[in-house]
Amino acid sequence: MKAVLVTTQYRGVFFGYMNKGFKLPKELTLKNARNCIYWSADCGGFLGLAAEGPSSNCRIGKKVNELTIFDITSVTPVSDEAAKKWESATWKS
Numbered sequence: 001m002k003a004v005l006v007t008t009q010y011r012g013v014f015f016g017y018m019n020k021g022f023k024l025p026k027e028l029t030l031k032n033a034r035n036c037i038y039w040s041a042d043c044g045g046f047l048g049l050a051a052e053g054p055s056s057n058c059r060i061g062k063k064v065n066e067l068t069i070f071d072i073t074s075v076t077p078v079s080d081e082a083a084k085k086w087e088s089a090t091w092k093s
Contacts, residue, residue, distance in 0.1 A: 053085025
C-alpha cells in the first residue's frame with residue numbers, strides 16, 4: 001500500500017493508502033482514510049500536507065477503514081514523515 005493525498009473537484013482533501021501500481025480511474029478507494037477539514041497557512045498549501053503532513057493548527061477528520069472518492073483532480077505521494085503525522089493527528093472540534 002502507498003500513502004497518498006487525494007484532491008477532488010469539490011475541494012475535498014483526503015489522506016489514505018492505495019494499492020501500488022493502481023491506474024487512476026474516475027474513482028479511487030483508499031484504506032485507513034482521513035480528510036483535511038482545514039489546513040493552516042504554516043502547511044504551505046495542500047502539497048505541504050503531502051510533503052510534511054498536517055501541523056497542530058490543522059483540523060483532521062477521524063479515520064475510516066475504507067473510502068471511495070469520485071471526481072479526482074490529483075493524487076500525490078505522501079512522505080513517510082507526513083504519513084506519521086496524518087496517522088497521529090487527533091480530532092479537534
